[in-house]
Amino acid sequence: MGNNTTNPWGTGDRGDRLFPVPPVGSILYRERFVTGVRVEDLISSLRWEQHTPTRMEVFYAETEGKAYTYGENRGRRTYYSKQVVPPIDAAMVAASALFAEGHPHLMPPQFDWCFCNLYHDETNHLGWHSDDSEDIDPDSPIAIISFGQPRELWWRPKGFTGGIPDEWKVELANGSILYMPPRFQQTHEHRIPKGGRRMTPRVSLTLRCSRKSNKNRSKKEK
Ligand SMILES: O=C(O)CCC(=O)C(=O)O
Numbered sequence: 642m643g644n645n646t647t648n649p650w651g652t653g654d655r656g657d658r659l660f661p662v663p664p665v666g667s668i669l670y671r672e673r674f675v676t677g678v679r680v681e682d683l684i685s686s687l688r689w690e691q692h693t694p695t696r697m698e699v700f701y702a703e704t705e706g707k708a709y710t711y712g713e714n715r716g717r718r719t720y721y722s723k724q725v726v727p728p729i730d731a732a733m734v735a736a737s738a739l740f741a742e743g744h745p746h747l748m749p750p751q752f753d754w755c756f757c758n759l760y761h762d763e764t765n766h767l768g769w770h771s772d773d774s775e776d777i778d779p780d781s782p783i784a785i786i787s788f789g790q791p792r793e794l795w796w797r798p799k800g801f802t803g804g805i806p807d808e809w810k811v812e813l814a815n816g817s818i819l820y821m822p823p824r825f826q827q828t829h830e831h832r833i834p835k836g837g838r839r840m841t842p843r844v845s846l847t848l849r850c851s852r853k854s855n856k857n858r859s860k861k862e863k
Pocket residue numbers: 756758767772785794813831832833845847
C-alpha cells in the first residue's frame with residue numbers, strides 16, 4: 642500500500658469534535674487525519690482472518706505469534722499476532738503524537754497493538770463491548786482510524802439499557818481518527834451497528850497500548 646517515500650499520516654485540520662463521557666473525560670474525533678491510504682489497499686495487504694461471520698479481523702503486535710484472548714462466553718476467542726507492518730507502525734506513531742499534542746501533561750501513549758476490522762457491507766457489525774482486557778493498559782487511550790465506508794460508532798455507560806441518544810453516536814469518516822480516553826473501557830461500552838442501507842467496505846485500525854508497552858516505557862524513564 643502507498644509507497645515508502647511519502648508519509649500519508651498527516652495531522653489533518655483542526656475541526657475536532659469532543660463528546661463528553663463523564664466521569665473519564667471526552668472522546669475526541671478528527672476528520673482528515675490520514676490522506677492517501679486507500680481502503681482497497683488495506684483490504685488486499687493486511688492478513689485478514691475470519692474468526693466470526695460478522696466481520697474479518699487481524700491482530701498486529703511487535704512480535705509474531707503473541708496470543709490475545711478476547712470476549713466472553715461463546716464469543717471468547719484467541720488471536721495470534723502478525724508482526725507490525727510499516728503502515729501500522731506509522732499510524733501508531735502519528736496517533737501517539739497527536740494525542741500527546743492535545744495532552745501535554747500526560748505521557749504519550751505507546752501504541753504497540755493494532756486490531757484491524759474489515760466490514761464488507763452493511764450486514765457486518767461489532768456488538769456492544771469494551772476493550773477492558775487485563776492485557777490492555779487502562780490508563781492509555783484507544784485510537785480508531787477509519788478507511789472507506791463511513792460507519793457509526795455508538796457508546797453508552799456500562800449498565801445503561803435505554804435508547805442511544807444522538808450525542809452518544811458519531812459517524813466515522815474515511816481518514817478520520819477517534820480517541821476513546823483512558824479509563825473509558827472501564828466505564829463505557831461501544832459498538833459498530835449494522836448499517837440501515839447498502840454499504841461498501843470499511844477498515845478500522847484500533848490502536849491500543851499493552852500493559853507491557855507501558856512497563857517498558859516507565860523502565861526507560863527511570
Ligand atoms: O471498527 C471500529 O471502529 C471499532 C472497533 C472496535 O471497537 C474494536 O476493535 O474493539
